[in-house]
Amino acid sequence: MLPLPLLPVLLLFVVVDGYPSICSNATCGDLTIAYPFWLNSSTSSSCGYSGLGLACEGNTTLILLDQSHHRYRVSHIDYDTQTVSLVGDAETFSTTSCPLLHFNLTIDTSSPLHLTSSGSNITFFYNCTKNASWPSAVELSGCPDYNKTSYVLMDDGYPGEASKYGCEAAVVAPVLDTHKESMGDVPLDRRYADMLMAGFELNYSPHSGQCGICERSGGWCGYQHNQTNGSLGFTCFCHSGPTTDHCGHGYSKTRIKTYTIAGSSSILMLCLLSFAFWLGYKKYGCKKKSKEMARIESILQKNGTIHPKRYAYAQVKRMTRSFAEKLGQGGFGAVYRGSFSDGRQIAVKMLKDYKTDGEDFINEVASISRTSHVNVVTLIGFCLEGSKRALIYDYMPNGSLEQYAFKDNSKGKIILGSEKLFDIAVGIARGLEYLHRGCNTRIVHFDIKPHNILLDQDFCPKISDFGLAKLCLNKESAISIGGARGTIGYIAPEVYSKQFGAVSSKSDVYSYGMMVLEMVGARDKNISANSESSSQYFPQWIYENLDEYCVSASEFNGEIIGIVRKMIVVGLWCIQLSSTDRPTMTRVVEMLEGSTSVLELPPKVLLIGNGHCK
Template identity: 60%
Template sequence: MLSLSHHDRGLLHLLVLLLLAAAVASRGDDDTYAVSACRSRPYLCGGVNISYPFYLASDDAKAVPDHDGESYCGYPGLAIICDGANNKPVLKLGDDNYTVSGIDYANLIVSLADADAAGAGNGGCPVVDHNVTIPPAVRLSLILHSVDYLFFFVGCSFGPEAEPAPKPPKPPTIKPITCGDMDKPASMTLVLPRGEVPPGDWSSACRQIFEVPVLKSSIPPDAQDPVWRKDGYGKALRAGFQLGWDRSSGGPCGQCEQSSGKCGYNRAGEFLGCLCPDGRVGDGGSCRSKGKTAIIVGIVAGTLFLCLGILIFFSARKYAWLPLKSKDEPRIESFLQKNGNIHPKRYTYANVKRMTKSFDVKLGQGGFGAVYRGNLHDGRQVAVKMLKDTKGDGEEFMNEVASISRTSHINVVTLLGFCLQGSKRALIYEYMPNGSLERYAFNRNMNSENLLSWEKLFDIAIGTARGLEYLHRGCNTRIVHFDIKPHNILLDQDFCPKISDFGLAKLCLNKESAISIAGARGTIGYIAPEVYSKQFGLVSSKSDVYSYGMMVLEMVGARDKNTSENSESSSQYFPQWIYEHLDDYCISASEIDGETTELVRKMIVVGLWCIQVIPTDRPTMTRVVEMLEGSTSNLELPPKVLLS
């Protein structure tokens, strides 16, 4: 049962809404006048047809002013300015202008290009000086399957080739843009596709770094080609990128569009009414209801609802049965508003039910809830994680949305969207057809032909290491995962590993080394000693290194059934046993294949270094990648005493 004071607040809220509805009905004529002036006439600008839900931001397409400000037909934020001087349509996102090159109303796609780059014509060396920011209120999102990225590194200066250096040395294959005054060292600017960006701390070498979406088809396989580097990247910028939008599915605008109407809003983004195809304003926000009879019915229904609300109020005071929103929802909503330019697309619970066909296909079940297979409107498969009623203050939900939304790496899973509606919470990820690493490398009962080969396991180990290195060093905000384990390593159709489940992650500034946490977090068997007790050292990114090492050693032990069934190894702490039998194990596991023996030895030695008890004795993930990519002849075993 809920307390009476909570019910009073919820019921008073309901009554206020009902009274507001009555007030809106009383001023219906004013709103009808405002939205009736909103005609959303199709308009041709630069060969682009501007139609609903876009609208022309010019005097002849605006409504007459009313007490709510000017009104328009179309979605908030989709005003297009027709630049008369250049005869080009321009859409404003945040503080930046983008030229509209086309709108596909059938597939709900708008094609944009940075206005400065588009204005450079066929020549010049355009340099982008901002990231693409889509305001939360604008119903547009990137079409991920068609997008790649160009990175602009501005004001770069590099250290000497020899190490160590305070700044990374300039890669010899990377050439700066030499255009205008761009050949001056102080203003050196580099442009690279995402796949061509070498590892390193670029933020210390360059004054600014901008990430710009472009069409994947505009980047050639060899982006170092001199011809492409001279003007090809400029063509890629002028070709632009694509955004998609969803039709309204709920609320008064959804009802309006389902009845073939167009939604009218005021400049504050508030829904005013529904403009019908015959020119009239739909009664009750829909084009289906007509005439005075509908108005009378609406007034009667409103009165009955008001009476019902009063009855509910007094009944609930006596019996206390009206449910409320979850107590942590306001805190999460506040967090999402403050980080509006970071988090991905938000879906309603109705959207989630539709994309999963009412949760028809379950992919898995965990302590957090269940995962279902679904499809977005463009046909892409997704995995929808429905979270249980969470305890605490919603920290895990906010962690997941905040941390993974800041990432973009081939070895980190992509969060495509989320749902927060009352007690319903969902996270929508790219679909991983091969499930988790646990399914392939740790299932004792599966057939031997389904076991992953040593080569594939090694590829998974090094891919996971690269993903962790990116989280620890490559993001604008450093991320420590705190729950690296086989279950959280997902595999795509090519068995490329992707780190997932950021519910326990911590965000920290780039210069931070130690991390403050409340209580141990993670999964037993993978948690670093310092997370349990401060006597082992400070909690830091080295805690992820320990979990990674335990996972790699478990991959080694689980891969060879003979070892797992050996009475000696099964009765002894496996890292200790493998340390004492390293050479014999590597030869037997690889069946005397020299290359495979080297892979197995690398995985074991790296795993043993990673699980050192003292955090400072463990390598960084950058060093782990170097060890895995290097030769075994340079790998030394760590001190044995630290394994006990």
């Protein structure tokens, strides 16, 4: 529904065709400069706010913020959030271990620009004759122009006390909180320069006074040079031409009458349409959305400080460069590649919301937030803003295990040997053991499969995608679920039929076993050519031909028979029909890390494939 206050704005577009050419957009490098910003030039007129004039030098956009004649580089303008990103002079940071700042940032009170709430300050003290007693002071090294001690404080500091310690200068610099928080692991000789080079943000707000009156009358605020004395004077650029008042004075009585009739009709029609949309939204959509959002917010507040950092949707757009690079697509939504301003690579999963009640989002945030394990993916942050829901993870350069677990998968450019697959299988087992026993709250994943196992740069596996996960009390053994959940081929029998017993953490054990057998089968390209194995359920066939398969697989690949046999035996134990016959993940880790000679095949039972055959 269109908010009623926006109707007068829409009316202006109905009755006025176009806008003055002087207010058209400009470019500098790859940056678009649009109203209320304007590009300085030799022309006698400018359309935009006072204080938002930009200069373009060598495809670099610059802005002058105060009377010190120091200019900042404009790296980005977000017209949706009314945010401009700025960076100081690069020469200031030439000495990375000791950035030399010569003045504080000052913004004129009449300027439409102001610091955002997402930033804070750091303070530099230069050439001090006495040792500083500030608790958070860090001594700088390598300051080329000073022969005494210099310090930096990660807050506003105490600029007034500079003389107390004999400091030659105290300079306060704004930085983004996200950069400040991410600098803990950066070496000191680069930390503060990197933080400053990442820049800071300012918001700009609509002008009041003459500019406000001009815009409300349908014009564009600007300035013209006085031909007599060369000074700048206020001008309102209207469709009918520039004026020193507002656009209403530039129209004839006939045009005013025409526009009044057209405007009244348009307002009436828009009001009727808006009212109809509002009634429908109020009746069907608003209640559902408000209850859902209230429930999600309640759960996040209940978790308190457990959940990770929350980001605004505008920040997510900046991180992904407006979702420029898609990494994958699934039933949950799409995953995009992005990065923080410090260069750290991330993966952003945008969740679909039109067919869900937010359960996937709640499960993901609530479950992963309680974990901390090398084999479980780390949730860095999330976004919950209206219908926009996003989850932010570390970027995994080697993708998912799916690329390597299928022998016919063309995406797998790297062929993993049995030893590497075995290491991956052990890592996944340790991650599941942690979820089942190591967390404060027991977590059952319910969707273990190659697609949900991510691999970092060293092929260390990370369990991901907790959208179907279930949080349980440690004392609980059986789990109540609303219906079958998981992926066909990996779902434990008891999940889709009660006749096989109660649902528990052993359901993850079954999915893990199917995945391990799939990893083993992926290593032998002769399986698909074997008419006997291809026509029979693979776990059944490999149970009956275990020794023959291990020898052939090892000879073909030149790998160790024991590794192949161990993975097969463990996989067969994990996929027993009765959950009571399956080992716990603790026992699975013990079997994988123990001797192959003591492993025995499970009792031969009728194995049933649930749509997953090799």
